[in-house]
Amino acid sequence: MTCTLCGTNTGTAYLCQWDTASLAKRLAELPILYAEMAECLVPRRTGWGDIIATHGAAGPSSPLNEDALDQLSSGHAAAVVHSWRVDVQRERWPQHAAPPPGGLAADSRWLAMEVDWIAAHYKAAGELAREIRALEAQARALVGDPVPKRKLIGQCIAVVGDEGKVCGADITHAAGESRLKCRTCHTVYEGQTDLLLLLHYQKEPA
Numbered sequence: 421m422t423c424t425l426c427g428t429n430t431g432t433a434y435l436c437q438w439d440t441a442s443l444a445k446r447l448a449e450l451p452i453l454y455a456e457m458a459e460c461l462v463p464r465r466t467g468w469g470d471i472i473a474t475h476g477a478a479g480p481s482s483p484l485n486e487d488a489l490d491q492l493s494s495g496h497a498a499a500v501v502h503s504w505r506v507d508v509q510r511e512r513w514p515q516h517a518a519p520p521p522g523g524l525a526a527d528s529r530w531l532a533m534e535v536d537w538i539a540a541h542y543k544a545a546g547e548l549a550r551e552i553r554a555l556e557a558q559a560r561a562l563v564g565d566p567v568p569k570r571k572l573i574g575q576c577i578a579v580v581g582d583e584g585k586v587c588g589a590d591i592t593h594a595a596g597e598s599r600l601k602c603r604t605c606h607t608v609y610e611g612q613t614d615l616l617l618l619l620h621y622q623k624e625p626a
């Protein structure tokens with residue numbers, strides 16, 4: 421047999437090793453990419469640019485594609501990925517009930533874990549890989565390629581728990597964001613006061 425995508429001889433598999441690996445990589449990156457994209461689309465407020473210098477491409481370089489935005493907001497990617505998960509699971513474990521929508525991250529992770537089985541046994545593997553690639557391309561067209569890098573601002577100064585422990589997780593900023601959010605304790609730093617406090621406490625030992 422040959423790889424559905426590139427025509428390489430694959431023995432008995434539907435996808436070659438290379439295309440299997442890139443499918444796994446895309447599935448791992450897709451939720452991150454869509455999360456970054458949602459953040460990049462937050463309108464920038466004035467004032468932040470003075471404090472945080474943004475490097476490289478600042479968000480979408482071309483006028484926003486309204487259709488793509490609609491698809492984003494309607495959870496198009498999540499719906500597409502979920503439908504593939506349902507189908508793969510039905511093929512592989514026909515006795516199991518269809519899984520409820522798990523969200524883009526959970527469904528992508530599930531598919532990523534099954535990628536070897538998909539490549540070896542799933543007839544629609546090529547079509548699945550193509551659709552995942554299209555979702556990625558659509559997101560990259562909006563955000564720019566590569567995705568703007570997050571810049572490290574410092575460490576989270578929020579007090580977490582009852583013992584006065586400081587969170588200390590890295591706080592990063594991506595072009596276009598109008599606020600900072602700690603991904604560990606979910607503290608939001610918004611407005612100049614918050615930001616100046618955050619920057620101030622970076623200088624002192626925690």
Ligand SMILES: [Zn+2]
Nearest residue numbers: 423426436439
């Ligand atoms: Zn291939």
Ligand SMILES: [Zn+2]
Nearest residue numbers: 576587602605
């Ligand atoms: Zn934190």
